Amino acid sequence: MSENRYYTIEQMEEATASLLENGKKVGADSWQQRAKNQSPHCGFGESGTCCRICSMGPCRITPKAPRGICGCDVHGIVARNYLRFTAGGSATHSDHGREICHTLHETREGGNYTVKDPEKLKRIAAEWGIEFEGKDIYDLAHEVAEVGLLEYGKPFGTQRFTKRAPEHTQKLWEEAEIMPRAIDREVSQSLHMTHMGCSSEPEALIRHSLRAGLSDGWGGSMMGTEFSDVLFGTPKPVDTTANIGVLEKDMVNIIVHGHDPSLSEMIVFYANDPEMIALAKSYGAKGINIAGVCCTANEVAMRHGIPMAGNFLSQENVVLTGVCEAIVVDVQCIFPALGPLSKCFHTKFITTSPIAQIPDSEFYRFSAETAGENAKAIVKMAVENFQNRNNDLICIPQQKTKATVGYSVEAIKTCLDGVTNSHVDTLGSTKPLVDVVKSGVLRGAVAMVGCNNPKVRPDTAHIELMKKLIANDIIVIVSGCSAQAAAKAGLLDKAAKELCGEGLKRVCELVDIPPVLHMGSCVDISRMMILASDIAKDWGINISQVPVVGCAPEWMSEKAVSIGNYVVATGIETFLGVDPYTKGSTEVTELLQGENGIKKWVEAKFVVETDMDKLCQKMIDCIEAKRAALGI
Numbered sequence: 112m113s114e115n116r117y118y119t120i121e122q123m124e125e126a127t128a129s130l131l132e133n134g135k136k137v138g139a140d141s142w143q144q145r146a147k148n149q150s151p152h153c154g155f156g157e158s159g160t161c162c163r164i165c166s167m168g169p170c171r172i173t174p175k176a177p178r179g180i181c182g183c184d185v186h187g188i189v190a191r192n193y194l195r196f197t198a199g200g201s202a203t204h205s206d207h208g209r210e211i212c213h214t215l216h217e218t219r220e221g222g223n224y225t226v227k228d229p230e231k232l233k234r235i236a237a238e239w240g241i242e243f244e245g246k247d248i249y250d251l252a253h254e255v256a257e258v259g260l261l262e263y264g265k266p267f268g269t270q271r272f273t274k275r276a277p278e279h280t281q282k283l284w285e286e287a288e289i290m291p292r293a294i295d296r297e298v299s300q301s302l303h304m305t306h307m308g309c310s311s312e313p314e315a316l317i318r319h320s321l322r323a324g325l326s327d328g329w330g331g332s333m334m335g336t337e338f339s340d341v342l343f344g345t346p347k348p349v350d351t352t353a354n355i356g357v358l359e360k361d362m363v364n365i366i367v368h369g370h371d372p373s374l375s376e377m378i379v380f381y382a383n384d385p386e387m388i389a390l391a392k393s394y395g396a397k398g399i400n401i402a403g404v405c406c407t408a409n410e411v412a413m414r415h416g417i418p419m420a421g422n423f424l425s426q427e428n429v430v431l432t433g434v435c436e437a438i439v440v441d442v443q444c445i446f447p448a449l450g451p452l453s454k455c456f457h458t459k460f461i462t463t464s465p466i467a468q469i470p471d472s473e474f475y476r477f478s479a480e481t482a483g484e485n486a487k488a489i490v491k492m493a494v495e496n497f498q499n500r501n502n503d504l505i506c507i508p509q510q511k512t513k514a515t516v517g518y519s520v521e522a523i524k525t526c527l528d529g530v531t532n533s534h535v536d537t538l539g540s541t542k543p544l545v546d547v548v549k550s551g552v553l554r555g556a557v558a559m560v561g562c563n564n565p566k567v568r569p570d571t572a573h574i575e576l577m578k579k580l581i582a583n584d585i586i587v588i589v590s591g592c593s594a595q596a597a598a599k600a601g602l603l604d605k606a607a608k609e610l611c612g613e614g615l616k617r618v619c620e621l622v623d624i625p626p627v628l629h630m631g632s633c634v635d636i637s638r639m640m641i642l643a644s645d646i647a648k649d650w651g652i653n654i655s656q657v658p659v660v661g662c663a664p665e666w667m668s669e670k671a672v673s674i675g676n677y678v679v680a681t682g683i684e685t686f687l688g689v690d691p692y693t694k695g696s697t698e699v700t701e702l703l704q705g706e707n708g709i710k711k712w713v714e715a716k717f718v719v720e721t722d723m724d725k726l727c728q729k730m731i732d733c734i735e736a737k738r739a740a741l742g743i
C-alpha cells in the first residue's frame with residue numbers, strides 16, 4: 112500500500128469513479144445518479160415557501176398567492192419551516208445523548224460497559240452538586256445518569272451545563288428568553304408553536320429556534336459527549352490512517368457507521384477477541400479489520416486509532432470496493448441506498464437500532480443489557496461472510512493518509528501545558544493559546560464542521576477552505592464529516608504544518624500538533640463550545656469578541672441547522688455554504704443574517720455564501736475585524 116502524504120479532490124474523484132465503474136458491473140445505483148435524477152430541485156422547497164403543516168394545503172407562496180389558505184404570509188411560513196428543521200436536529204442529537212445516559216446507567220464492575228474516566232465523572236458530579244466522596248463509582252455513575260436523564264423532562268429550571276458558559280453569555284440568553292429549559296420541552300414546544308393556528312410571527316419562531324438549538328448544544332449533545340468520555344475514555348491524541356485505502360484485501364473488513372459509540376465500541380472489542388481472529392483465519396483471512404464511516408469513524412478513531420474509511424458521501428464507496436463483509440450501523444446519516452447496494456455485493460447490511468430500521472438490511476437488535484453477545488454475533492456473522500466474496504468485484508483504490516486525532520479540550524490544554532510548563536490546575540488552561548493569538552502569531556481559529564452535500568462538489572469546500580485558512584495562520588478545529596474530509600486529504604497529519612503560514616507552522620512545531628485539530632463527532636461540537644467559553648474566560652472578554660468563527664460549508668442535515676443555532680447563539684459568527692431554506696423570506700433572512708436580528712440578542716449572526724472563495728475571505732475578514740476591535 113502506497114501512502115501519499117496528501118490527496119487532491121481530483122485524485123479522490125478518480126478513486127470514486129473507479130468504484131462507480133465497479134458498481135456498474137452489478138447494476139449498482141449511486142447517489143451521484145440519484146442527485147442528477149432529482150435535479151432541478153423544487154424552487155418552493157428550496158426557498159422554504161411551501162407549507163404542508165395542515166391538510167388545507169399544501170400552500171405555495173407566489174406573487175399571485177401571497178398568503179396560505181389560513182392567511183399566513185411567506186415570512187411566517189419560512190420561519191415555521193426553519194423552526195421545525197431545527198427541532199428535528201435538536202431531537203436527534205439529544206436522543207443520541209439520552210441513549211448514552213442510559214448506557215452510563217448500565218455500567219457495572221466487570222460488565223459490558225464500565226467507567227473508563229472516573230475523574231471526569233467526579234468532576235461532572237461536583238459541577239452538578241452531587242456528593243461523590245466515599246461513593247462506589249458505579250453508584251455515582253447511576254446517580255449522575257439519572258440526573259442527566261431528568262434534564263430531558265424536568266418541569267422546572269434550565270439546562271445544568273449552561274452554567275459552563277461565561278456569565279455574560281448566560282445573561283444574554285436570559286435577556287433574550289432563550290435560556291434552554293428541559294430538552295424535550297424545547298423540541299415539543301417547537302412543534303406546538305408551528306402547529307396550524309399557533310405562531311406565525313417570525314421573530315418569535317426564530318427566537319425559539321435558538322432556544323431549541325441551545326437545548327441540544329448545551330444539553331443533549333453535551334451530555335452525549337461528556338458521558339461518552341466517562342464511558343469510553345476522554346480522547347487523547349492518537350495516530351490513525353484514513354481514506355478508502357484503509358480497507359484490506361486479505362482481511363475481514365467490518366465497517367461501523369452512524370453515531371452512537373455504544374455499538375461501535377463493542378464491535379471493536381470483539382474484533383480483537385482471539386476467538387474471532389482465529390475464526391477469521393480459519394476462513395483464510397489474515398485477521399479482522401474495522402474501519403469507520405461518518406461520526407462513528409470519529410468516535411472509534413479518537414479512542415482506539417481505528418482507521419477512517421470516509422465520510423457521509425463515501426458510505427456507498429466502502430461497499431463498492433467488494434471487500435466489505437459487513438456494514439454495521441446504529442443511527443443517523445445512513446443512506447437507505449445501502450440496502451439495495453449491499454445486495455449487489457456479498458456485503459451484509461446490519462441495522463441494530465429500533466430508531467433506524469431500513470429495508471433490505473438484517474436487523475440485529477442491539478441493547479446495552481446484551482451488548483456483548485449482540486456484538487459478538489455480528490462480528491461472527493461478518494467473519495463467516497468472508498467466504499462469499501466475489502474476487503472479480505474487488506476494487507480498492509490505493510489512497511491512504513496518516514492522521515493524528517483526538518484533541519478533546521482536555522487534550523488541547525495538556526498539549527499547551529507541555530509547552531509552557533504553566534500547569535495552573537489539573538485541567539490546564541487555554542492561556543498560552545490566548546497569548547499566541549494576542550501576539551498575532553496565530554490570527555484566530557475556524558471551527559469547521561458538518562456534512563457533505565451533493566449541492567457542493569463533495570469535500571472541496573472543506574478541504575480548500577482549510578488549506579487557505581492554515582496558509583493564513585488561522586488554526587482549524589474540525590468535527591463530524593468535515594474532520595474526515597481533512598483526514599482523507601492528509602490535513603490531520605502533523606506534517607501538514609508545511610502548508611501553513613509561518614506563525615501557525617511555528618505553533619504546530621512547538622506544540623507538536625497538526626494545523627487542523629480533530630475534535631470528534633457531531634455531538635462533540637459541544638467540545639468547541641466549552642473551548643470557546645474557556646478561551647473567553649481566560650482572556651477576560653466575551654465569546655463574541657474572540658477571533659473565532661464557525662463554518663459548515665457543505666452541511667445537509669437537520670442536526671446541522673440545530674448546531675448552527677447553538678453555535679451562533681453562543682456568540683460565534685457562523686458561515687454556511689448551503690442556504691437553510693430561508694431565502695424566500697426577507698424578514699427571516701434579515702433576522703438570521705442582518706445586523707438587527709439575532710445579532711442584537713446574541714452578538715453573532717449567520718453568513719450564507721455559496722461561493723467558497725468569497726466565504727473564505729468573509730471568514731478571514733471577520734477574524735481580522737474582531738482582532739482590530741480588540742486592538743491586537
Ligand code: MSK
Nearest residue numbers: 406444561562591592
Ligand atoms: S455524520 S450530520 S453527515 S457531519 Fe455526524 Fe456527517 Fe453531517 Fe451526518
